[in-house]
Amino acid sequence: METDVLIIGGGPAGLAAAIETATRGLDVTIVDESSSLGGQLCQQTQLIRPLPSVYQPMRGFELAKVLTEQINDFTVGTLLNHRVIGLYADGSVGLSDEEKVFPVKAKKIVVATGAAEQAVAFPKWTLPGIITIGAAQTLVNRDFVMPGKEAVIVGSSDFALDVASQLLEVGVEVKGIVEKNPAAAAREKEKTDALIGRGIPFYFNSFIKEARGNGQVEEIDIEVNGEILTVSADVVCIDGGRSPILDSFYQLGCSFGYQKELGGWIPQYNRQFKTDRENVFLAGNAAGISQQGALLLTGMIAGISICEDLQTIRSGEAEEIRDALWEELKLSEYKDVWEGRTKHIEKFSSPVLKDQFIS
Amino acid sequence: MHIENHPILGKQLQEPVTFYFNDQPYKAYTQQSVAAALMANGVKKFGLSRKLVQSRGLFCSRGRCCSCYMTVNGEDHVRTCMTKVEEGMSVYPNLEDPEVRREKHGD
Ligand SMILES: Cc1cc2nc3c(=O)[nH]c(=O)nc-3n(C[C@H](O)[C@H](O)[C@H](O)COP(=O)(O)OP(=O)(O)OC[C@H]3O[C@@H](n4cnc5c(N)ncnc54)[C@H](O)[C@@H]3O)c2cc1C
Ligand code: FES
Numbered sequence: 001m002e003t004d005v006l007i008i009g010g011g012p013a014g015l016a017a018a019i020e021t022a023t024r025g026l027d028v029t030i031v032d033e034s035s036s037l038g039g040q041l042c043q044q045t046q047l048i049r050p051l052p053s054v055y056q057p058m059r060g061f062e063l064a065k066v067l068t069e070q071i072n073d074f075t076v077g078t079l080l081n082h083r084v085i086g087l088y089a090d091g092s093v094g095l096s097d098e099e100k101v102f103p104v105k106a107k108k109i110v111v112a113t114g115a116a117e118q119a120v121a122f123p124k125w126t127l128p129g130i131i132t133i134g135a136a137q138t139l140v141n142r143d144f145v146m147p148g149k150e151a152v153i154v155g156s157s158d159f160a161l162d163v164a165s166q167l168l169e170v171g172v173e174v175k176g177i178v179e180k181n182p183a184a185a186a187r188e189k190e191k192t193d194a195l196i197g198r199g200i201p202f203y204f205n206s207f208i209k210e211a212r213g214n215g216q217v218e219e220i221d222i223e224v225n226g227e228i229l230t231v232s233a234d235v236v237c238i239d240g241g242r243s244p245i246l247d248s249f250y251q252l253g254c255s256f257g258y259q260k261e262l263g264g265w266i267p268q269y270n271r272q273f274k275t276d277r278e279n280v281f282l283a284g285n286a287a288g289i290s291q292q293g294a295l296l297l298t299g300m301i302a303g304i305s306i307c308e309d310l311q312t313i314r315s316g317e318a319e320e321i322r323d324a325l326w327e328e329l330k331l332s333e334y335k336d337v338w339e340g341r342t343k344h345i346e347k348f349s350s351p352v353l354k355d356q357f358i359s
Numbered sequence: 360m361h362i363e364n365h366p367i368l369g370k371q372l373q374e375p376v377t378f379y380f381n382d383q384p385y386k387a388y389t390q391q392s393v394a395a396a397l398m399a400n401g402v403k404k405f406g407l408s409r410k411l412v413q414s415r416g417l418f419c420s421r422g423r424c425c426s427c428y429m430t431v432n433g434e435d436h437v438r439t440c441m442t443k444v445e446e447g448m449s450v451y452p453n454l455e456d457p458e459v460r461r462e463k464h465g466d
Contacts, residue, residue, distance in 0.1 A: 128404045128405070129403050138395075139395055145360070145391065147398065170365065
């Protein structure tokens with residue numbers, strides 16, 4: 001198979017890149033290992049703000065739909081339930097549908113594989129019923145399944161508190177939110193206040209001492225100010241933060257740099273969202289953890305840069321659009337993330353690691 | 360428990376299916392993953408870890424952690440969080456290493 005642009009990952013970032021390239025006449029193929037487009041937006045029922053100026057504020061799953069509809073009118077091939085598993089010697093990308101493997105030859109590649117959730121380990125954290133906060137959201141909003149009756153949430157990011165509210169809405173009792181720091185991690189204070197208003201206990205300076213249960217979690221011990229509080233729970237949701245998914249970058253041979261504000265190790269890239277491998281671009285959480293609006297902008301920048309390279313847009317015009325998108329990116333991400341990104345781009349010319357596996 | 364009427368997304372569960380876990384029939388809906396369908400029926404333990412023989416179940420629901428491996432329609436080590444449940448599907452817990460060294464695969 002051949003295509004102008006191969007986009008690995010059909011989440012918001014991949015879709016944004018697809019829209020920019022397909023609407024400028026390029027032949028685009030999106031590959032995604034899941035069974036629908038939209039990536040992690042599909043199970044997000046909360047309102048997403050801020051979004052790039054071309055979009056109205058809307059809920060995550062609605063945004064997934066709006067983005068997907070925009071590519072329908074163009075020549076975009078979608079290979080769902082297909083996973084990128086490696087690279088052929090001639091540079092073709094290897095896809096698998098779990099039965100056979102085949103090559104796709106692309107002029108340009110955008111890696112938009114998103115982020116994976118990280119665990120927070122404590123004794124017996126592998127018991128069934130102990131799941132990531134994103135898994136809880138997926139169960140409730142995509143599979144329409146109650147993950148349990150009584151939940152404890154470990155971590156208090158904006159994401160965790162959104163999911164806490166979504167669990168409450170479907171009738172799960174949230175027995176408490178455990179945070180190791182003295183205050184909630186959520187940047188939007190209203191989220192914490194709303195949950196406190198609903199009587200949900202926050203345990204600050206606290207951590208899980210141990211989970212117990214016969215074949216699945218039944219109760220947990222929370223250490224609060226040196227005292228042990230035992231809480232019955234049949235589901236524990238862990239919010240350990242997220243880190244970029246790098247598999248495809250390793251396979252493509254990209255260089256990496258460490259940028260704490262962007263989620264740790266990420267590929268080196270420049271203002272075009274281009275890596276140090278010829279023809280390999282990136283976008284979204286795979287380029288550093290940020291908010292959805294910012295992730296869309298990164299996809300748009302990568303898309304514009306590809307159009308420039310493939311000459312479906314004049315260089316001067318591309319530069320103008322890119323500058324405007326960067327301006328908007330600055331306004332839509334948190335200051336520390338933005339500073340991390342600027343530093344990361346400056347480091348592009350001096351990569352610290354090459355051909356190494358980072359775990 | 361299935362969420363029949365979602366507060367934001369409404370009534371989404373339209374097409375019921377019957378699948379089998381350890382040969383017992385259970386009810387699920389077409390858009391659910393095998394893992395979610397089991398959890399809706401109160402099954403959280405999907406298998407045992409091979410070295411320490413500890414219970415394992417769904418963890419990431421995103422195909423990344425491999426904690427949800429089960430045997431589905433005779434195939435070993437299927438990620439049940441990434442596999443949609445289907446009518447008549449037969450599911451067994453994951454209790455040991457997969458059989459990859461069968462004769463037809465050589466050794
Ligand atoms: C379960 C979960 C829930 C989340 N919920 C929230 C939330 O409520 N609020 C919030 O702010 N953020 C949330 N996030 C963060 C989320 O990553 C961002 O909101 C956003 O969706 C990221 O966009 P993206 O396009 O970079 O990646 P994604 O939306 O993750 O899209 C990446 C896509 O790439 C595909 N993919 C990855 N590797 C391969 C491969 N090798 N081959 C083929 N396809 C591949 C994946 O299937 C996926 O569809 C969540 C993350 C997860 C994992
Ligand atoms: S639960 Fe992690 S791979 Fe299925």
